[in-house]
Amino acid sequence: MSDFEPKVVAFVCNWCTYAGADLTGTSRIKYASNVKIIRFPCTGRIDFMLLLKAFANGADGIIVSGCHPNDCHYTSGNFHAKRRWIMFKELMDFMGVDMNRVTFSWVSAAEGVKWADVVNTTVTRIRELGPYVSYKELVNKSVEEEVKND
Amino acid sequence: MTSLIARAKELLENKTVQVVIGYEAGPTGLARPAFITDPAKAESLIYDDRCVQNLAVYLTKREVKNIGKMAIVATLPVMRSIMMLISEQQLFADNIVVLGISDDGKLLDIADNKVMQGYIEKSDLSNPAKYKGLLAELNKLSPEEKFLYWQKELSKCIKCYACRQACPMCYCTRCTVEVNQPQWIPVKANTHGNMEWHILRAMHLAGRCISCGECGRACPVGIPCHLLTMQLTDQVYNYFKVYAGTSEKMSSVLSTYEPNDKESFII
């Protein structure tokens, strides 16, 4: 368990968080390297199913991040995203999917330090929670369900 | 239900409508949907405890719409479904006559949409009492218990999509699961894929579900999938103080926003 390195996937918007992450890099701020960043034009484009696909494909933790409210490059994408995240989180809580493994954040293009913080905090938290075993088991069990007919 | 029969007869005789959608009793005693086009057959219309199906699902069916202008026997959930369909441009208010039925089974005088809206606004729009208890119990479970509960239930799912077909709000001619570029949700039925399907369905109904319970009733293997959509109905009210199906204006929560929507988890 002590050498468990979490796999974290980050869904970020191009105009704010991605640029912010660039700033973190150009500022030479060191931060956890466990995160794989996936760039979207806007948080409004992030389909909630993608988060589940990330868990199904082995992610132990997820970060979803975009522009602050009122700063969206497309005016209102992040407002729609916010509502979507609220409902999705409630549904996941109801179904027992571990939302402690998901961080939602607003990180602007100027917040290089904040991005490093968000990643470090998330990775630390996931390291403590351990790998997302129950989801992986769900996926494996489902593969077995059909293979047993082979 | 003599007043209902009389009204249906009148509407058909005057040719105000070409079809009355209501309930009749089948030979085994179960209530089933009826499509009355002949005024003489209006006698077969019933309304009692057996009549639970949400008939609004037929308002978007081409073969029913093609009969002509429709009248529909509408309890509160059906009225709300009609309101939702109008707000989503799937129905024109002028094309239907609503034969409203009150909670205690009496025919209401719903002259037009404004009157229907008034009736809806005065009613209790929260989840029906019989589901509140089960929802409360599920909400008390720990996250691990919840995960196991839903895995157990959803392992039964055979992906027949009866839940989708029974829902008046699922009117897409090509559902997202029927597209295979990309195949977003696997076609086959296995527990994981089933979960993804039900999560997708619940999210697509968030803010649009009017808690009729048809999805759970239609399920041939007894999965309480209506609890997923009803939980979100509760949460929609919790956060945004709205219920679905109360206005002609498009207002479903995931299609709109308020700049100051409150939440406590975004850092």
Add this chain to the structure above:
Amino acid sequence: METIRKLIRKQSLEKLYNNLSTTRKVYAPVIASDKQVEYKYNPAFTDVTFDHIRSTLSVKNVVFPKVENLFYYTNKQTESTITDIDLNKIQEVVLWGAHPCDNAAFDTLRSIFCWDITDEFFAKRLEKLVVIGLSCHLSDEYCFCTSVGLAPNSTKGSDILLSRLKNGDYHADILTEKGNAIVSASPELFESVTNEEAEITSVKQKFNHEQVTAKLSGAFENPFWVANSLRCIGCGACTYVCPTCACFDIQDEARGKEGKRYRSWDSCGFGLFTLHTSGHNPRNVQSQRWRQRIMHKFSYMPERNNSLGCVGCGRCSSGCPVDMNIAEQLEALQNI
């Protein structure tokens, strides 16, 4: 072979079950936590129910699984390597306690899957299936086996048919070589019969399927279809619970360079079932799909495969959310 009737006492039945259950896969009915009847592999004998009228899903899963892998593949630049499923690895399954309607359905499925070409997957699973059927001492208003040429104690499709006696013991009719093999493995459990009568329920005949088939051949354009299918919501539940429905969809699933092809249950009641690549859909209205369901089962199959596409189990009607009672419709069709 000639049917041999033996007596098997209640305690011996339990021994037989346990003998089978410890050496191979036994698919038997149990009552689930929500009171529905479902089939499970190797449940404890004390959990097995002998009093069910019908399970929610049929037992076709043992020969036609709801998801069945057909082959695996790996892509390398310009060529694909295909790994077939080794059908010889399919294990023997003993189907325990299924009723005569469900067991007769295997013959019907065979008439579809082994019609002009043999479906190897189905054929192998059927070859490895041994059926210990259970006659019906209970029935309800949805049953109509006697209208489709069957009965609560039909032997069609069973290798051994058990029938309950008043004192809780069973008659065991040994019908095939497969059945004989089971008996020969534990001959001490089977005794000579006494004069006891078995408890068989009676199912009132609702219609004559031969008359229905005759009427259907001229009924394609009859207004009956539209009038009686308006309430159908195309949910597919009837197809999925039906023991004789065999439509399937084939899909490929890939990850990177590896993938598999599988088939899974499908329904002709779905709106997109007959959608052509051109965009044309010959059955784009529910009445056409409802007509297809009935005509396929009661007209096309008798004409083409010499079999009836229905065993009268009643699952479609009891599972239908809008009460499309098939027996009622067939009764009406008899008289159009």
